[in-house]
Amino acid sequence: MKILIIGAAGMVGRKLVARLCADRGLAGKAIDSMLLYDIVEPEKPDAPWVVETGVGDLSDPGEAERLVTGRPDVIFHLAAVVSGEAETDFDKGYRINLEGTHRLFEAVRALNDSPRLVFASSIAVFGAPFPEKIGDEFLNAPLSSYGTQKACCELLLSDYSRRGFFDGLAIRLPTVVVRPGRPNKAASGFFSNILREPLAGQEAVLPVSREVRHWMVSPRAAAGFLVHAAAIDTQAVGPRRALTMPGVSVTVAEMIEALDRVSGEKRSALIREEPDELVNRLVSGWPRDFNAERATELGFTADSSIDDIIRTHIEEEMGGKLG
Amino acid sequence: MKILIIGAAGMVGRKLVARLCADRGLAGKAIDSMLLYDIVEPEKPDAPWVVETGVGDLSDPGEAERLVTGRPDVIFHLAAVVSGEAETDFDKGYRINLEGTHRLFEAVRALNDSPRLVFASSIAVFGAPFPEKIGDEFLNAPLSSYGTQKACCELLLSDYSRRGFFDGLAIRLPTVVVRPGRPNKAASGFFSNILREPLAGQEAVLPVSREVRHWMVSPRAAAGFLVHAAAIDTQAVGPRRALTMPGVSVTVAEMIEALDRVSGEKRSALIREEPDELVNRLVSGWPRDFNAERATELGFTADSSIDDIIRTHIEEEMGGKLG
Numbered sequence: 001m002k003i004l005i006i007g008a009a010g011m012v013g014r015k016l017v018a019r020l021c022a023d024r025g026l027a028g029k030a031i032d033s034m035l036l037y038d039i040v041e042p043e044k045p046d047a048p049w050v051v052e053t054g055v056g057d058l059s060d061p062g063e064a065e066r067l068v069t070g071r072p073d074v075i076f077h078l079a080a081v082v083s084g085e086a087e088t089d090f091d092k093g094y095r096i097n098l099e100g101t102h103r104l105f106e107a108v109r110a111l112n113d114s115p116r117l118v119f120a121s122s123i124a125v126f127g128a129p130f131p132e133k134i135g136d137e138f139l140n141a142p143l144s145s146y147g148t149q150k151a152c153c154e155l156l157l158s159d160y161s162r163r164g165f166f167d168g169l170a171i172r173l174p175t176v177v178v179r180p181g182r183p184n185k186a187a188s189g190f191f192s193n194i195l196r197e198p199l200a201g202q203e204a205v206l207p208v209s210r211e212v213r214h215w216m217v218s219p220r221a222a223a224g225f226l227v228h229a230a231a232i233d234t235q236a237v238g239p240r241r242a243l244t245m246p247g248v249s250v251t252v253a254e255m256i257e258a259l260d261r262v263s264g265e266k267r268s269a270l271i272r273e274e275p276d277e278l279v280n281r282l283v284s285g286w287p288r289d290f291n292a293e294r295a296t297e298l299g300f301t302a303d304s305s306i307d308d309i310i311r312t313h314i315e316e317e318m319g320g321k322l323g
Numbered sequence: 324m325k326i327l328i329i330g331a332a333g334m335v336g337r338k339l340v341a342r343l344c345a346d347r348g349l350a351g352k353a354i355d356s357m358l359l360y361d362i363v364e365p366e367k368p369d370a371p372w373v374v375e376t377g378v379g380d381l382s383d384p385g386e387a388e389r390l391v392t393g394r395p396d397v398i399f400h401l402a403a404v405v406s407g408e409a410e411t412d413f414d415k416g417y418r419i420n421l422e423g424t425h426r427l428f429e430a431v432r433a434l435n436d437s438p439r440l441v442f443a444s445s446i447a448v449f450g451a452p453f454p455e456k457i458g459d460e461f462l463n464a465p466l467s468s469y470g471t472q473k474a475c476c477e478l479l480l481s482d483y484s485r486r487g488f489f490d491g492l493a494i495r496l497p498t499v500v501v502r503p504g505r506p507n508k509a510a511s512g513f514f515s516n517i518l519r520e521p522l523a524g525q526e527a528v529l530p531v532s533r534e535v536r537h538w539m540v541s542p543r544a545a546a547g548f549l550v551h552a553a554a555i556d557t558q559a560v561g562p563r564r565a566l567t568m569p570g571v572s573v574t575v576a577e578m579i580e581a582l583d584r585v586s587g588e589k590r591s592a593l594i595r596e597e598p599d600e601l602v603n604r605l606v607s608g609w610p611r612d613f614n615a616e617r618a619t620e621l622g623f624t625a626d627s628s629i630d631d632i633i634r635t636h637i638e639e640e641m642g643g644k645l646g
Contacts, residue, residue, distance in 0.1 A: 090486065127562065139462050141481070141563045148482040152475045155463070159471040163413065239450065240464045 004072035007079030009038035027231035059100035064107035083146035097149035109165035154242040174247035198267040200323035207276035210253040249289040327395035330402030332361035350554035382423035387430035406469035420472035432488035477565035497570035521590035523646035530599035533576040572612040
């Protein structure tokens with residue numbers, strides 16, 4: 001089995017590579033080779049199969065065709081300009097996120113062997129106003145260019161799959177928490193910061209009210225979604241190939257309680273409240289909770305609780321020891 | 324006021340031009356000039372303002388830029404490869420319906436003066452299964468490439484409008500009945516044929532069961548939607564710029580009863596039932612009824628009944644006299 005991972009250097013991409021190496025296969029089959037591609041050089045894992053890496057821009061003419069010449073059996077497309085950048089650089093967002101993806105779909109179509117294609121979409125395809133719990137039949141009305149690009153790609157993916165050009169699944173990832181690494185400038189970054197920093201003995205800033213509710217998943221569960229999407233029987237999915245992934249819906253207050261509970265210490269004392277108007281306004285337009293019925297029926301599973309998400313972080317990123 | 328109509332030679336385009344000429348203006352303002360564009364030469368109306376015509380392919384590089392050099396105040400974009408052709412010629416459908424529209428949006432954005440842009444979308448953005456009545460928050464899950472292309476364009480239109488590049492509205496037209504002219508090969512053609520032909524004293528073929536229910540509107544009301552969309556206060560519309568238009572939901576049986584009632588004769592005797600497997604299968608995936616609440620609140624009005632739709636046809640296309 002030949003695997004292509006586009007966006008392999010990103011956080012979710014690295015988790016996916018690690019998961020495949022740990023599983024030593026995919027969907028019950030042996031992996032023969034892996035091409036890891038990104039805009040920066042992906043790290044080469046220690047794997048018992050051929051691993052190649054590639055660096056480039058998917059939206060460059062000819063690049064997508066070049067990428068799929070090895071005729072992969074499974075393609076994971078995770079590469080994207082992130083939401084903030086797609087908003088500030090309109091042209092770049094459309095070029096990479098929409099045109100780049102469309103070019104990939106066309107290149108795969110030209111192969112004429114209908115591989116599995118798993119596309120990382122996002123809950124940013126939804127925009128307020130929405131019900132407290134968003135169901136599987138709720139409209140996509142994004143309030144960002146990033147969400148618009150993802151929603152368009154979902155539609156293309158369903159159509160290309162219906163026509164048999166590939167066998168696609170678009171999985172809408174919840175916000176991934178706890179993101180490893182340093183605090184970044186993403187508006188959603190504080191959801192990770194208020195857990196990761198106190199766990200490491202560092203201060204963190206909370207820019208929103210403790211009543212804010214959001215939809216999240218661990219990096220481990222996100223990688224699990226991708227692996228499951230590559231293995232699933234798509235006959236059971238039908239023509240609607242975009243699936244809202246399950247997640248954990250919690251308030252900031254509940255996250256903070258879980259932080260103290262899991263750490264066994266009053267680590268929340270390291271959280272400093274510093275309300276930020278802009279972040280508050282952005283967050284108010286984000287989904288809070290979902291009824292991810294279809295994905296759940298199809299066997300996608302998220303973390304069982306925010307406590308679980310925190311424990312996963314301590315285990316995977318901190319070697320089991322608090323800072 | 325300068326007006327650009329793309330797709331002016333089509334049935335809805337011609338109705339729109341006639342309506343603007345009859346109104347002698349748009350949105351309470353005088354019209355200074357009109358550019359009528361299509362893939363075939365549009366007919367030049369007898370109008371009290373400058374009328375230019377243009378012929379070409381919107382998806383050709385540079386064509387969209389050339390079209391908007393006159394800096395139109397209002398753009399109607401009605402041009403599309405129809406649903407059947409978009410299905411049989413995959414590349415052409417995407418090139419014209421998605422790439423062509425995207426090129427137009429980019430050309431308008433480059434003008435930097437945010438004109439009103441009215442885009443003719445379609446109920447083909449919806450695909451089965453759906454509720455008996457489809458509401459304004461139901462997801463777009465098209466089951467055709469045509470519907471996919473329209474749904475993508477709607478998303479782009481909302482995003483470009485949100486960013487202020489133009490002031491767009493996408494209006495989802497019901498099936499237009501009674502289409503003037505000769506019977507055509509469109510799968511939905513029978514909805515018009517079973518009225519138009521008997522009214523003209525000709526035989527018509529009914530390929531589906533009389534229980535089939537569908538959503539329709541007269542050509543006159545469709546032109547009215549376009550004119551209203553050009554005049555409306557978009558502040559009241561908000562960021563969700565795609566609107567399902569109101570229509571009339573009737574069964575084939577009700578259409579046939581109305582035919583006899585309005586004609587005052589048993590014209591339905593001219594309808595021959597000849598079930599067609601393919602048409603039946605296609606029709607079963609089409610929407611039957613909508614709750615077009617948003618559009619209704621925004622002042623869009625459809626015909627009041629199927630009787631009205633038939634009377635409009637007799638008046639506009641038959642000079643008030645049956646054949």
